[in-house]
Each structure stands twice: as C-alpha cells, then as structure tokens.
Amino acid sequence: MRRILIVGGGYAGFYTAWRLEKRLRRHEAEVTVVDPRPYMTYQPFLPEVTAGSVEARHVAVSLRRHLRRTTLIAGSVIDIDHAHRSVTVRPADGPDLTIGYDTIVVTAGAVTRTFPIPGVADEAIGLKHVEEAVAIRDRLLTAFERASALPPGPQRRRLLTVTVVGGGFTGVEGFGELLSLATALLRSYPELSADELDFHLVEARDRILPEVTDRPGRWVVRHLEERGAHVHLKTQLVSAEGGHIVLSTGEEYDNHLLIWTAGNQSNPVVARHTDLPVDEDGLFQVRADLRIGTDDAAIPDAWAAGDNAAVPDLAADVAGARTVPNAQHAVRQGKRLAANVVADLRGKRTRPYVHHSLGTIATLGLGKGIFQYRRLVIKGFAAWVIHRGYHVLAIPTWERKIRVLLIWAAATLFGRDIVSLLSVQHPRAAFVAATLGSMHGTSQATALRSDPADSDADGDGDPPPSLGGRSLEGR
Template identity: 45%
Template sequence: MNPQRIVVVGAGHVGLYAALRLSKKLNARRAEVIVIDPQPHMTYQPFLPEAAAGNISPRHSVVPLRRELKRCHIVSGEVTKIEHARRTVTVQPIEGPIKEIAYDHIIVAPGSVSRVLPIPGLRDRGIGFKTIGEAIYLRNHILDRLDVAAATPDPEVRRASLAFVFVGGGYAGVEALAEMEDVVRDGLKYYPELKQEEVRFVLVEASNRILPEVGPEMGAYAARQLQKRGIDIRLETRMESCVDGEVHLSDGEVFHAETIVWTAGVKPSPMLDQTDLPRGPRGHLTCLPTLQIADGDKVLDGAWAAGDCAQVPDLTNPGAWCSPSAQHAVRQATVLADNIRQVVYGGTPKNYRHKYAGSVASLGLYKGVAKIYGVKLRGFPAWLMHRTYHMSRIPSFNRKARVLVDWTLAFVLRREVISLGQLHQPRQEFTHVTPQVTEDRTPEPVGAATR
C-alpha cells in the first residue's frame, strides 16, 4: 500500500501543530507529511511585542521547521495555486522552476495578512506588525528616532521624531504600543537632551473601546492605565492620511509623525484567491465543525482548513464563528490532525468544540489585563498570567528554555536600548567604498593570432 500524501500549506500555528501531531500519530508507511511555507520557521506572533521591546531575542520567538518537524518533508516555497478538483498544489520554490505536488489530503492554513485600507501615504510610511522582520525593524526605527531627535536643531523634526502613532486598538496594537512606550521611557535615561514631556504616543481606534477581547470593563481599565502613562487614546477616530508623515485624523487634528504602525485587523491570505475552494463572504474558507472544507452541505473529500483563514462554526456559541485567535488555532490543529488520522484509518472525523477560555494582554513590563473563565485580573497578576500562558503554548522545550533565560536576564539586567538599523541595509557601507568597475567586453579582432 502506497502511503497517503498529506500536504500542509502554511507553517503557522495550525500548520506546525497539525504537521507535528500527524508525524507522531501516523506511521510513515501509512502517510507522508509535506509542509510548504516560504519561511523556514514558524513565528509565535504573541511574542512579537516582547521581541520588539528586547525582552526576548527575536530568534527565540520563532520555531525552526526542520528542527521541530524532523519526520516531515519541508518545501521552502510559495503556493501559487491549489486545484482540489485535480488534487494538486502548485509551488514556486525559493529558486528554481515551478512544480506541482499531488496529494490525498490538504490542510489549507496560510493564515492572514494585515487588513489595510486605501489611505494616502500608508503604503510609503506605514509599518506592519505581523512578522519578526517588522518587529525588529520597528524597534530599530523607534530607537533611531531618539538619536535623530537628540541630534537635530530643527524643532519640527524633533517633534515628528518623537511622535509615535499606532493604528488599531486590538491585541497587536495595544501590546506593541505599550511595550514600545516602555522602551522609549527607558531609553530617555541615556538622552539628557530629551524630556519625557516631548514624547507623544497616539493610539487611533475606529471603535469606541480598545481590547474588545477582554471585555468592556477590562478594556476601560487598560485605557485608563495607558492614559496615566501619557498615551493619547483616540476612540471613534480614523487616520485619513499620512502623506510625507503628515497625519490627518478624522477628528480634525493634524500633526507630523515619523513612526506610523498599522495593526488595524487582519484578513485571510490572498493566496486563497488562487484556489477552487469555496469561500465565505469575507474571503474565509467555509468549514464544517469537523474542519473539513465544505460547499454548503457538500463536503470536499480530502480538503481541510483551520485558523485565521477558515470560517469554523463555534458549537459552544450557536450562530457564531470561532475567533481568529491562537487559542482556537492550536486546538483546531489538534482536532484536525486527529480527524485526518481517523479518515486515513477508515474512521469518522469528530467535531471541534472549545469554549473560549478568555484572553490575556500585556500592557508593558509587569502590567497587564486578563479575563480567564470570567475571572478578571489586572496589573502584575495579569502580566504573569500572560507570560505563563504563552510560555506553555510556544512549541518545543528548546524555545521554552531560551525564552525563560531571556526573561531571567531581562529581570536582572538593564534593557538594551541600542538601534541596529544597519541590519536593514547591511551592504550599504561596503558598496559606498567599493569603486564601480565596468567590465571590458570588447570583442577580440577576427583572425587575431593565438598563442
């Protein structure tokens, strides 16, 4: 019997956990698992704010695929098309020609991308916060702005350099803003030219509250704590333009800012546009509670999905869908892998059912909010719960140990406030000192003597 081929598209929370469980639960003679992702690692996104703040090393917030998925075949490339009618997936490797991979089962979990709006200037000035590269860039950029502000004699440049705008009041926006405000506050100790009163952090949110995941009471508490730190929170406000760093808000205020961070929601990966799989009104793959992709009541045999790109019914809350959170993604991955195993061995898949336990959010070092099974925590206990939960969720003992060491060192040593901006253009200095040489390609005269 030839082994069935299971292709996993995307190595995020769903892809990594599902592939890992499948490789452990299925004998190699029954199935082979192929994981396709452009990146050689899985990014544990809840740790991006801590990586940006320097609390942990950026390398420790990612999980190397080849180390963790030893029994899987890793393909480093980008999926450009899925034709489930033919059961083939088309892959563009990092280098080399396009190739097709046939499959018996496919897990479609490419995740999500930033949901951006057609705002003038956003493409040129905005900084996203979805990848480890963006987190590293944001840290270096903000610290570089402190150097600019301390050195410039121009008051307008100084004000713009010390203005930091974060658009989006969800998890990513609030946690990134809170951590980076801590970084700037610590960094000012080494800049006698700058004063805390000159620094301006602005949080722009289109709805009437922040952190809706922790409920209105804890969201209001988080807003009050941020305001006590001098953070300007603009609710029911939109950014309408940021051309050349000139920020226009819908409430009429106009000011210059050299740092504009966009965290206003996510949408399913655009890769899904290149598939023949059924999708919902917002672009998500439509799934049954078994995590099988379905077109209405018709199940697509061998097609599975979960996570941010999937629309999965929430059986604990009839009529609702599972939220696009890491909590659901990790648990869906486990059920999905077990269901594929059941089908491979001739069994019946089971429904995914998980009552949302609650949410935790960090508001910077030693500060946080949480709502777990109806219990509300704030301050240090919530921050400790935040770290404990995410420590338990990041895959592999290797990463757990490294993050714990990082946290321990950060507790006993002062925070590093050094910008390594040269990382983003590492060859600039070398090319500056290297002379241009024009290769002489003058053809040799016909009939020239040879020696």
C-alpha cells in the same frame, strides 16, 4: 503511501504536521508542508520583540529542526485545484511547480488588511512578522539616538512621535510595549524629557480590545492616557504622506514611526484561487470536525483550520458563532485536525473541534497587563505575570521555552538591551561607501550620501523602508 499536503506552516499548519509525525506509522503516509518561510512565528511575543524583552530568533520555531519526517518546500501556493488533487507552487527561484496530493490541509492564515490611504504604503510597518517587530524596535532606538543630538524643537519631537493604527490586541500590546520601552529609555537619554514623547493610538471604533468587555476596555484607555499616551477613538487615519499624520478629527502632526495593525483579511488564494467552497468573507466553509464543506456535503480529503477557515464555535452560547482568529484556537485546531486526518485515514470516526476559552490577556508594557476570564478581571502586575506564564508554556518546544526564560532572567538582572541594529537592513552600505570613497577620493560619509541605492529618499534620516510582505501562506 498516502500523500498529505499542508499549505502554510503557521500555528495550525506546524501543529498539524508535528502531531501527524507523532501519530502516523512509518510508511503510512508522507507529509509535505509548503511555506515561503523556514519557521513558524509565535506572534503573541512580537510586541515583546518590539520592546526588546524577547529576542527575535526566540519567537521563530524552525520547521526543519522540529519536523524531521516532513518534506518542506519553500514557496508560495498560488492555486489549489482539488478536482485534480494538485496545487501550483511558486518558489523563490525557478519556475512554478505542480504538486500532487491525496489529502490537503489548508492552514494558509490571513493577510494584513489595508486601505488606500495616502502615504500608508510608503510609511507604515506592520506587526505580523518577526522582521517587522525587529524593524520597529530598531527604528525607535535609532530615533532616540538621533533626537538626543538635536536641540529641543519640532524636529526632535517628530523623532519621538509614534502612531499605531488599530486597537485590537496586536495594536494595543505593541503600543503598550513601545510606550514602556520609550519611557525606560529616558533614563539613558538625560537630554530628552517625557513631555517630548508623543504616542498616538488610533482606532476607528468607539472602543479598543473588542475581545474584553466594556469596563476593562475603558480601564486600558485610562491606563494608557495616564502614562502620557493619546488614544483616539472613533477616529480614522486620513493621510500619512511624508510622515505627516492627518486624522479624521482634523488633528494633524508630524510623525516618525507609523505602525499598521488594523486587522486581517482573507487570504487571496483561499478567496479567489481555489475550487474549494468559501463563504462571503473569503474563508473556507468548514464543518465542526474541520473538514471543508457543510454538514450535509463534506468535501473528501480536504481540511482547513486557523485564520483562513470559518470554524464553528461549538462552545459559544450563540448559534452559528465561529471561532475567533487567534493563536489559542489555531494551535488547538491544528492538534485536532491532525487527529482527525489520521482517524479518517484509518477509517475511524472523526471528532468535532470544541474549545472553551481560557480567557483573554494582554500585556501593556513591562510589569503591566490585563486579564479577563468571564467576570473575573485582573489588572496590572499580576495580569502581566499571568501573560508571561501562559505564553512561555504555550510557545512550542522546550528549547524555545528555555531560551525565552533565560532572556527574561538576564533582563531582570541587567535590563533590556538598547542597542539598535537598524543598519543590518542595509548590510552593504558601509562597503559601498568605502568602495565609492576609494574610487572618487572622497570620505566614506560623502560616498554614502552620493549613492542613490543607500540614500535617504524621504529625508527623515531613515534607510529606505522594506516593504517586502508575507507570502500568501504566511500567518
């Protein structure tokens, strides 16, 4: 049997494996997926997870539940040696493994792009994975609870201050959803006022949402500012040490929640740990049929798609253009890649990947959005409805579609759930407090403060931040 190895279980990897299961005959080939996480994250819904409009588990599609004829290996690929048809896998436990293959499909995705800015590594949370979205939501809800018990002043204002760095789709959608949630929370916290909310969106370029044209982009800026937000264009974050934000414009303020969405960069394994050809950006050189290589020299039995591949955009008006790294392309590339792998396996012709954009759409909070298809621009509630309709159709499996629709229906009747479960990030805290309290005859509260493992290192009242990052295969 032919051995097909898929590196990464994100959009492109999941859809490639899913389609291969449907297209391959039994005993024609065996498929293996290597990814450290047991699920695929539907990232377009992460901003709504931060706002409590979608439950976290509903954006995670179980690999084991839906890839029943695929072998799943929980681990991170750290080296690809195509000359010997093998990869090195680092599992969570135990020694590294060497896995052989006949055909490799690399859909390892990209990793978050960061810069050596003081304080960012200690203070910031990304918005690329479901765990990050949940942490952001819980921290905002906890901040409201704490602020409501304080008198008006700098400490209370700091708790209600949020900064998002990055004006792309993830940053703008996350910013808009959090602003919508914060505004809605004021109804449940009469002690607080809208004037105390301090939301900042920081973008180094002179515009946000580069995928839309200038006029809709300017409208989004005005829309956010009319809702009380501060949009800083042509501005960079200089420092975030101790929760104190310093911008390149000279503006400074104390901040509670810092969210980093300043784009992606090439996967380190793709860029530096493979003998397959990559370009100057650290992306695989890919032909139109998604085979690695060039039109003149294809690499046998090697394929790539998604954010780790420079896929030619045959539908673009500009020669040499590449597909943009978004879910719309990754999903369709995965489907085309599976069809081409099967065709190649059976000695048939492969087909090029061609996809004409369906437009760009962004949610800006509950009931607010923007949609653009060529010259057609739709704003406000209608765009928000289109956003929800498209993504509930796009999220894989009917099970997930139904779950998302049910939670939206419940929210329409009863509103968003505003319970914070920040303590789940430290599940042993209460037990440790009780144990130490019994040992030393102190109260649980005193015991908890005396335990350095669960103490508040930075003095802002938050549990120690979790900086565990996505492995190299994650999307």
